[in-house]
Amino acid sequence: MSDLPWLTILIVVPLVAAAVIWLVPGVQRAARTIGLAVSLVVLAGxxxxxxxxxxxxxxxxxxxxxxxxxxxLGVSYALGVNGLGLxxxxxxxxxxxxxxLAAWREQEVVPEGAVVARRQAGFVxxxxALEATMVAVFSARDVFLFYVVFEAMLVPVYFLIGGFGGTxxxxxxxxxxxxxxxSGLVMLVGVIALGVLGPxxxxxxxxxxxxxxELGVWTERWIFISFFIAFAVKAPMWPVHTWLPDAAQQASPGTSALLVGVLDKVGTFGMLALCLPLFPEASRWAAPVIIVLAVVSILYGAFVALGQRDVMRLIAFTSVSHFGFIVLGIFVREEVALVGAMLYMVAHGVSTAALFLISGFLTQRGGTQEIGGYSGMQRVTPVLAGTWLIAGLATIALPGLSGFVPEYLVLLGTFRVNIVAAVFAVLAVIIAAxxxxxxxxxxxxxxRNETLAALPDLGAREKWVVAPLVAAMLALGIVPGPVIDVLRPVAEEAAIEQPSSVDAMAGALTDGSSDAAAAFAEGSEK
Structure with a gap:
């Protein structure tokens, strides 16, 4: 069993299924069922x-x-995962x-002249195909292979937004x-330079x-910049973030959940998996500027989110702020902050996906994404309202939900290294509420808006969509220890600043015992 090429299997199975669904007319009517079954098989694998x-x-x-x-050219098909990749x-x-499952009913109303089965098959x-590229990019151990998949994943996302989105x-x-x-072309220059100037x-x-x-000081710095620009766009960071609000506003809720919940993590993953180990001196050299950009992203995203009238754009701008926290945790290069940044990637993926999907259920009922088009909906759709609130509270780091531990770790690690950046970042915590x-x-x-008084609450299918997300938010908030155990060794290798024990801190956050509190206090003094 251990000799099986697991990662290749996880890539090939959804890719082959995508080709069959798209090319074989006889299976298109069952595309949704087949797609869901294949995705569950991949999850089980x-x-x-x-x-x-x-x-x-x-x-x-x-x-x-x-x-x-x-x-x-020195190119290999090389896959593997460490704790972060896993x-x-x-x-x-x-x-x-x-x-x-959330998009099950989305393609039943189609543009004039379109065929329902064909459109559903295309979406699935x-x-x-996007799932296959996501698995591949997070497991690529060859820089050229990483770049190829990094660019290839644009294709399904482009068609998902352009073919199944809004007006x-x-x-x-x-x-x-x-x-x-x-940004990918800028990165390609760096990839070519590595091939020419590397071993x-x-x-x-x-x-x-x-x-x-050994690349030489300025050579390493220029190649680092080419990689970082591509990852900053993907993340997205200020000021190269402006594609995200438009994409999130126009894409279907399921597409937005995958785009912001997973795909954008490729940017911060690339910073951790490529920038830090391949360009260590350049990463230290650029860190002060990147930390400033991260803090600006944190505050800018938070302030602009306050003024949004479209609920999908609101979620997109909150994500700009949250990605600022992740980048801040990465480039302060302190172990606690690095663990927090990695855990933040997972927690943000779950809570933001929940917000997009639940907001999608709301807007499908109300017919508008405008916040002002609704009022008193908790009396009409109490389950929808309650789950939206849980997801929202998770994004603003309420204790007991997924966002609290990673945000706390990022801020604590940053305070140890750069107190000014940490103080400014804390302001966004207040704005988030x-x-x-x-x-x-x-x-x-x-x-209550009487024109919406007859809208139905979440149905059985929609509850099955929301339930695992709520469970994940609770699990990451109450028992983050198992995920921290997987991520901590990766942080130890990437860290420059040596902090107190992450184990002691995790114990203090998740265990109410006096022993855990004492361990946390002892670690903080070291």
Whole structure:
């Protein structure tokens, strides 16, 4: 069982299913059922694979696969996951079946002249193709392979936004593509430079081969900049974030959940998996500027979210703020902050996906994404209102929900290294309460909008969509220890600043015993 090429299987199965659904007319009427079944099989395969993951070696690549691809260029088909890659692959395969189930009814009303079965098949096939690329990008151990998948995943996202979104979907899809392709071309310059100036050989693009390579100070810095620009656009960070609100506003809720919940994590994953190990000196050199940009992203996203009238744009701008926290935790290079940043990626993926999908259920009922078009909805749809509030509170780091532990760890680690950045970041925590609670008040409380009084609450299918997300938010908030155990060894290798014990801190956050509190206090004094 351990000899199986698990990662390749997790890539090939949804990719083949996508091709069959798209190309074989006889299966298109059952596309939704087949797509959901395939995504659940992939999820089950991941669970079986993850059960063999060695926590004692979580900082190293496991389930390694390697074969020569283009030896003349030093390119290999090389896959493997450490603790961070495992958690992000898990996040991807967890959210795909949820997104497919949420979108079950979305394509039943189609543009004039379109065929329902064909349109549903197209949507499902693109989501499965996207799943394959997400697994591949989080497990690629070859820089050239990473770049190829990094660019290939633009194709399904472009068509998901442009083909299945709102009235301005083509504009949003084109803007997304232009930003992504332009930044990808900048990264390609860095990839070529690594191939020319790196160690070379048949495995010249392997991350292990390139780590520690002597590139020269300014060469390393310029290549780092080319990679960082691409990852900053994908993340997205201020000021290269402007494609995200348009994409989130125009895309279907399921697409937005995958785009912001998983796909944007490729940016911060690339910073951790490529920028820090391949360009250590350049990462330290650029850190002060990047930390400033991260703080600006945190505050800008929070303030702009306050003024949004469209609920989907609101969620998008909150994500700009949250990605600022993640980047801040990465580049302060302190172990506690790094663990917090990695955990934040998972927690944000779950809570933001929940917000997009639940908001999608709301707007499908009310017919508008405008916050002002609703009032008193908690009297009409109490389950929808309650689950939206839970997801919103998770995003603003309420204790006991998924956002609290990672945000606390990022801030605590940042205070140890850069108190000024931490103080400014804390301001966004206060603003966050406003950008979630004020929209909740406008949409769900107050006098009931009588024109919406007959709307149904969440149905059985929609509750099955929301239930695992709520469970995940509670699990990450109450018992984050198992995920921290998987991520901590990765943080230890990436950290420059040596902090107190993450184990002691996690114990203090999740265990009310006096022993855990004492351990936390002892760790804080070291």
């Amino acid at each position: 991941f669970v079986v694979m993850a059960s063999g993951f060695d926590l004692g070696l979580a900082g190293e690549y496991q389930f390694v696969e390697q074969a020569s691809w283009i030896p003349q 958690t992000l692959v898990g996040l991807s395969v967890f959210l795909v079946p949820i997104a497919l 096939a693109l989501v499965l 301005r979907r083509r504009y949003a899809a084109t803007k997304f593509l232009v930003y992504s392709l332009a 070379g050989g048949p495995d010249g693009f392997l991350i292990d081969t390139l780590t520690g390579a 406003l950008y979630i609670l004020l929209p909740y008040q406008r949409i769900f409380t107050g006098p």
